[in-house]
Every structure is written in structure tokens, then in C-alpha cells.
Amino acid sequence: MQSHARGHLVYAASGVLAVHTERGTSIVPANRVAWTPAGFTHYHRAHGDTDMRIVFLAPSIARLIPEHPAVFLASGLAREVLLALTGPRNHDPAAPDYSRSARSRLLRVLVDELREAHEQPLHLPExxxxxxxxxxxxxxxxxxxxxxxxxxxxxxxxxxxxxxxxxxxxxxxxxxxxxxxxxxxxxxxxxxxxxxxxxxxxxxxxxxxxxxxxxxxxxxxxxxxxxxxxxxxxxxxxxxxxxxxxxx
CATH class of the missing domain: 1.10.10.60 (Homeodomain-like)
Incomplete structure (x- = not known):
């Protein structure tokens, strides 16, 4: 169990994830995105061959999405932004990293895509x-x-x-x-x-x-x-x- 000062998005690029919070379990199959707001105690569980990506959001941009745990369908654009934000440019010294401003723009695109997506009925309340x-x-x-x-x-x-x-x-x-x-x-x-x-x-x-x-x-x-x-x-x-x- 853990909690963070920032809310975070968990993306199942493949496989199935479950995000457990005190509110219940969010089921995150492939190409879904789970949102866990700041301060929520939680843990993740992966099922099968799962590729999990995590992106943290600053409060200034996190306020644009719900204040409760939720699951969204990842659009094609949201998927590519998530993969870009968690790809080699973020950890490979040989790859040029995104500038702060470029990363901020990508995060805003990601949040805009999620705001346009409907919440998925994949939250099992506890x-x-x-x-x-x-x-x-x-x-x-x-x-x-x-x-x-x-x-x-x-x-x-x-x-x-x-x-x-x-x-x-x-x-x-x-x-x-x-x-x-x-x-x-x-x-x-x-x-x-x-x-x-x-x-x-x-x-x-x-x-x-x-x-x-x-x-x-x-x-x-x-x-x-x-x-x-x-x-x-x-x-x-x-x-x-x-x-x-x-x-x-």
C-alpha cells in the first residue's frame, strides 16, 4: 500500500491491471487509463503479461480531471502521448530528453484527451x-x-x-x-x-x-x-x- 503527493495515471499498454484503493477496485484492461488522485492509499496488481506505465500529474493540471478514482478509454493520441512520456527519452542517457515546456505540453494534451473521454464502468466499489x-x-x-x-x-x-x-x-x-x-x-x-x-x-x-x-x-x-x-x-x-x- 502506498500514497503519493501527486495524482497519477496508470496505463495498461498490454495486459490487465487492478488498482485497489479504499473506494474499491479499478479494473484496467489494455488501452485503458486509471486515475488515482493525490493522497489515495492504493496498490497495483498486474495480471498476465502486463506493460504498465505511470505518469504523475502536478496539482495545477490534475484539477482538470475527477477528484475520485476513475478509468478512461485511451484514445490513439492519448496512448501515443503516454508511451512518449514513459519511453526511452525519459531514462536513456543517449536519448535527448524532453524539455520542461515540451513535457508540459504533452501532459496538457493527455489531460485534454481524458477530459473528452467518458469514464468507463470498470470501477468495482468496495x-x-x-x-x-x-x-x-x-x-x-x-x-x-x-x-x-x-x-x-x-x-x-x-x-x-x-x-x-x-x-x-x-x-x-x-x-x-x-x-x-x-x-x-x-x-x-x-x-x-x-x-x-x-x-x-x-x-x-x-x-x-x-x-x-x-x-x-x-x-x-x-x-x-x-x-x-x-x-x-x-x-x-x-x-x-x-x-x-x-x-x-
């Missing part, structure tokens, strides 16, 4: 209530569990009405919406580890691959098959090493 936490632990351990909310409530000693109210008031979504988000997170991890669409669908609790494909496409914006193909393509196109820029 429950605070003990009863919701118990349900979350069970479903993280067994994402394929198709128990109803009533059945889960019997296990932990809470009524369906109480749990439904807690999900809406605390997490801003229904139980079924939250469980779908959780399953998509696990699906992204399995796809990153090389599992195919059918294996992933059943492992994450879908009755058949077609219903999984529909849910995955609705949240991630592309089919699991195309997503796996884009991961391989992006990984081949991005061969630069990871660079962690100091926030201080």
Missing part, C-alpha cells in the same frame, strides 16, 4: 458494511456462484430487502449489477492468463458463452475474442520498458 463485505468475500472466492441475494442473505443473516437497500445506498448499484462487474473483473484476469471465451464464461458464472459475450461487450466495449486479439496486437506494438516517474 463495500463498507460488514454484511456486504461478507458477500463480497464469498463471490470473489467463487465468482461462478449463482446464489440469489436471498440465499446469500440467509448465509449471513440479513434480509433481501436490507441487502438490496445497502447495495443501492452504499454502492450505487443493484446486487446483480455489482456481481456482473465483479465477474467481468475476474473474466479479464482469466483472459489475460490465456483462457478462452468458453472457459472464462463458465468459470465466471455465465450459463453460456453468448450471454457472457453480451455482458462483456456491454461493459468493456468489445467482445472477449476481439479483446484478446487487441491485447496481443498492442503487446507487439509496445516494446518499451516500464518507467516509474518519481512524484517528488
Amino acid at each position: 463495500p463498507r458494511d460488514d454484511r456486504l463485505q461478507a458477500i463480497a468475500r464469498m463471490l470473489h472466492e467463487r465468482p461462478a456462484d449463482n446464489a440469489t441475494l436471498a440465499e446469500l442473505g440467509k448465509t449471513i443473516g440479513a434480509s433481501t430487502r436490507t441487502l438490496s437497500r445497502l447495495f443501492r445506498n452504499e454502492l450505487g448499484m443493484t446486487f446483480y449489477e455489482w456481481r456482473t462487474q465483479l465477474r467481468i473483473y475476474h473474466a479479464l484476469v482469466l483472459l489475460a492468463d490465456g483462457h478462452d471465451t468458453t472457459q472464462t464464461a463458465y468459470a465466471c458464472g455465465w450459463a453460456n458463452p453468448s450471454s457472457f459475450i453480451a455482458a462483456f461487450t456491454n461493459i468493456v466495449g468489445t467482445t472477449p475474442g476481439r479483446y484478446r486479439t487487441s491485447r496481443r496486437t498492442t503487446a507487439r506494438a509496445s516494446q518499451l520498458p516500464t518507467v516509474l516517474k518519481s512524484p517528488d
